[in-house]
Amino acid sequence: MSSEHPAEAGEGGSPIGTWVLLCLVAIGMTAAWLFLYFGVFLPRGSVG
């Protein structure tokens, strides 16, 4: 039975799951925001 810490076990490797999660969140949030701003808000006309 290994006593190695999970963080140490992954040290040196590439955390693929984290990168996938990071990319999904960043791309999803950016796309949603850009759609709401440029696709919904601005076409409804200027306001001031």
Place this chain on the structure above:
Amino acid sequence: MHIDTLERKWLYVALAMVLLFVGAIFYTALSRGIHPPSHVETIDSAALHLSGEFAEDKLGVQRELLADGSVQVRLVAGRYGFYPREIEIPAGKQIRFRLASMDVLHGMHIPMTNMSTMVVPGFVSEITTLFPKPGEYPLLCNEYCGLGHDHMWSKVTVVAQEYWRAPTSTTGGARP
């Protein structure tokens, strides 16, 4: 302070997103003149009916266009209603709303558009916007103003520019 490499990269990504969003807002705000309504003009709410601008016969869509070609609409909010109850305005043209409250705090909101402002008693609210799509829109109060708040609404009819005519009646464009 030690920050884990992965956490630092998450921070960079979040920061890049914030910069992108703020940059887009600044760019479009400057290029299209978009900004929150900021108009400070006081008025005696208890004497609106005696004032020149918000007297009953001056309400609604105004006959004369403003110098910049926009259409001016005057509305009074109060007693669980907006007056006049119905207005007709052109699509795709700048509309300048001037509003005053005759009693308490109200809000003016037209769903599915960018039109939204507060109507604070003692002040004239002014907001300029345009409606790209013709159609019928409700005009709602979105600030709780009393027991009749949920009945406080009017109707805005947006018609294509070629079908819109400036009002000719002496009631300032208020539809009957």
